[in-house]
Amino acid sequence: MSAKLNATNTLRVTRIASVKTENQTTKTYTFKDARCAKAKPGQFLMLWIPQIDEIPLSIMNTEGNSVSVTVKAVGDATRHLHNMKQGETIGVRGPFGNHFTQNNGNVLLVGGGTGTAPLLFLAKQLATKTKRLSFIIGAKTKNELLFLNQLDPLCTEQPVAATEDGTYGLKCLATQPLETLLAEEGKEKFKMVYACGPEAMTRQVFNLTEKHGVQMEASLERLMRCGIGLCGSCMIGKYRVCKDGPVFNSQQLREVKDELGISKLGFDGNRIPL
């Protein structure tokens, strides 16, 4: 067993250093872990909640030896995590998976809900490299729009916000302003669109980038167990989301488009609709 995998996959026990409430359903947890603090945007970690579960989470930020993850309470494990406080014990393995490539041309990031978290991490690194950095951020309602204040100074133009109920920004899905930006004339084309969010959104982003001939990378999510490419729980097409992904490019998304935004494997391996 290679020393690197061994060390990356070894469970490290740490304590929650801080908890920040982002909105009623979402919190950001920060803790020390030297290994995950070296992660690249797009990678994920496995977080152990003792006696409850172990869940995959996208990395939202790293700073020094610290790493942050943003978690929405959606199930037993995440609800339990939401009740945990600073100083309580958690475990971590990782970082796992591939990462976004970092394009230094004109780029457009599209984030939906908590999918904005890894894109914020990416935007921080792209801000110093790209000519044009545009951001579309979508959510159901105003207070679910995450990280708008942090994104603003990283972008070369004001981020476009879209809410389904119109409580902030445009009243539409994030894909509507995307269509506008991809179709705009007289400007240099985007070199890359990065997307992370609900898979129905990602599917639409994929369809639009294909239509406009723009490359994209999307971070996908599936049920995961091992996180290291062994168990096959997170397959999409022939790919393991945990090891071959979680970031997939246009070429790979074409190969899995029968499943993208349509179905995933349940815990018993049966295909279930998304």
Add this chain to the structure above:
Amino acid sequence: MNSNPLSTRLAGLELRNPTALASGILGYSPESLQRIAEAGAGAVVTKSVGLTPRVGYPNPTVVQANCGIINAMGLPNPGIAEYASEIRYAKTVLTVPFIVSVYGYSAEEYAAVAKAAATAGADAVELNVSCPHVKETGSEIGQNPKLLTQVIRQVKAATSKPVIVKLSPNVTDIVEIAQAASAAGADALTAVNTVRAIAIDAETALPILSNTRGGLSGPAVKPIALRCVYDIYEKVKTPIIGCGGITTWKDAVEFILAGASAVQIGTALAQKNPAVFQTINRGITAYLKKKKYRSIKEIVGKAQRN
């Protein structure tokens, strides 16, 4: 005359090379099995499938040990009725022997699942009588020669396809179990499944796996698995498929020298990706050439002293 030095015949199956995907790794989906075959595997074995769906255990289901991995997935599977359609599809795309791993809670269940798998197109079935972490199946059957005999006999009566029996190392005398399996009609024996193990976190003073106990795989178990193959080959005529920590071509060659006609690879896929099959096969080919053997068949059991 066959010029491929790696080709081998086992339990009536023709393998283009002796490396197979071990059960439990990378799932059920025809796409992933095809990817493994394209990467160079000589055969593929599915994750174990039973009569009815099982969701398996909650996480943590995997924990890293020194030189190995401990897992307790809990036999998650979609059930044979649902999986049969995937078997039918897999059979149309796979060009290597396609082995379906089956488990049950009784001889009747093993037979029913095996029959359904064979009918749907499996080239052979591998009986999981050695899973160390689910009650009333797996190793609870494979540790008991009487029960094991009943299971194999009923499966043999239910299907004409080759029946491979995957043995547990968690027994006092694996040769006794191998002899029972052989006498009951097993066409090949896979040696071995994972070694029963546990991981404890000192900080929280808790076992890490949700199921508390699991099975150890990877390089840590290789010497144990190698000894099991050596011991079985000494006393039993049934062909053996070596399994346990095989990561390099040298590991594979050692298993063949101990008496294995083929090998299975699992945990190595975590660090080496599916290309591991090609790497190992190239290494075996180079070894045969260097040692002036024309076929791997010439070296099966060559390390045996008697």
